[in-house]
Amino acid sequence: MPKWFNSAVLVCGVMFAISPLVIAQAPYESTMGLVQKVFYYHMPSAWIFLTASVVCGIASARFLATGKSRHDRTALAAAEMAVLFGLVTLVTGPLWARKAWGTWWVWDARITSSLVGWMIAWAYLILRQYGGPGSEKLAAGLALFGMANVPFIYVSVNYWRTIHPATTVVPKLPFSMGFPLLFCLAAFYLLMFLLMKLRVRVAEQQARLDAIYLSLDEQA
Amino acid sequence: MLRVIAVTVVIVSGFGQSVVDQTVALSAQEQPKQQEVFTPIDQLPPQEQLPAAPLLVGAYVFVLLTLFGYMFMMSRRMTVIQREVDRLDNDMKRSGRS
Numbered sequence: 263m264p265k266w267f268n269s270a271v272l273v274c275g276v277m278f279a280i281s282p283l284v285i286a287q288a289p290y291e292s293t294m295g296l297v298q299k300v301f302y303y304h305m306p307s308a309w310i311f312l313t314a315s316v317v318c319g320i321a322s323a324r325f326l327a328t329g330k331s332r333h334d335r336t337a338l339a340a341a342e343m344a345v346l347f348g349l350v351t352l353v354t355g356p357l358w359a360r361k362a363w364g365t366w367w368v369w370d371a372r373i374t375s376s377l378v379g380w381m382i383a384w385a386y387l388i389l390r391q392y393g394g395p396g397s398e399k400l401a402a403g404l405a406l407f408g409m410a411n412v413p414f415i416y417v418s419v420n421y422w423r424t425i426h427p428a429t430t431v432v433p434k435l436p437f438s439m440g441f442p443l444l445f446c447l448a449a450f451y452l453l454m455f456l457l458m459k460l461r462v463r464v465a466e467q468q469a470r471l472d473a474i475y476l477s478l479d480e481q482a
Numbered sequence: 483m484l485r486v487i488a489v490t491v492v493i494v495s496g497f498g499q500s501v502v503d504q505t506v507a508l509s510a511q512e513q514p515k516q517q518e519v520f521t522p523i524d525q526l527p528p529q530e531q532l533p534a535a536p537l538l539v540g541a542y543v544f545v546l547l548t549l550f551g552y553m554f555m556m557s558r559r560m561t562v563i564q565r566e567v568d569r570l571d572n573d574m575k576r577s578g579r580s
Binding site for chain 2: 361
């Protein structure tokens with residue numbers, strides 16, 4: 263790994279360690295109170311989930327166009343990020359909703375389309391794992407559908423009837439709530455970048471290992 | 483002179499209007515409702531009785547455990563691959579000697 267990697271891991275670790283202190287400084291929201299503080303981890307993980315789905319889609323499109331395996335490895339790493347942070351989003355959301363809305367789950371456009379996006383990312387990984395030879399191209403096609411779902415997830419709260427907060431909430435946040443959100447967002451994006459870097463590295467080593475096995479088989 | 487009177491009337495009428503507006507605004511403000519009875523918390527609707535702290539702590543613990551779990555899984559994958567590379571290296575060296 264590059265030299266800066268360990269320093270970036272340290273910075274990320276420190277940011278996550280002090281994030282509860284930064285979040286504690288944010289004022290309580292007037293109607294939801296304490297439970298609204300789930301927002302500071304829920305929203306960054308949701309953004310990472312959407313970003314990872316887009317990265318997976320773009321890398322898959324580039325893989326389909328050029329056939330270069332490095333794009334495929336990037337898409338695979340991004341799909342894992344989408345599954346990981348999608349899971350975080352879909353679990354922290356209901357924990358917040360139970361208190362704020364009085365229910366764990368509602369089948370509205372935002373939450374349902376997020377679940378569909380998360381399942382597409384899962385389907386990508388399952389296809390890669392068990393699809394056999396050539397599955398990377400099928401999975402790449404699936405990733406394009408995952409990416410197409412992202413704008414729908416984002417705007418769904420503005421067009422359909424839902425109790426999920428609208429997209430206008432974030433730009434209108436006061437500084438006292440906006441700063442902790444930006445801090446957590448930076449920590450989550452840094453974490454996503456580092457995990458993706460690590461995952462791509464694992465995929466590269468695996469590819470190298472497979473190549474060695476192949477050459478040994480040919481020699482034998 | 484007429485101009486002075488006219489200006490005075492305008493100023494006074496404007497002041498008067500603002501006083502009227504303020505009075506209306508003050509009377510429109512609702513005073514806090516007088517409490518007539520004390521209600522124990524267990525008689526509130528279920529949603530309002532629900533404590534927020536366990537849900538909040540649960541959410542944060544879940545996030546951290548999931549992220550640590552993934553990092554642990556990743557480090558195991560790397561270790562397994564590294565071990566396999568080392569084994570292959572040793573095998574190739576051995577076969578090279580023989």
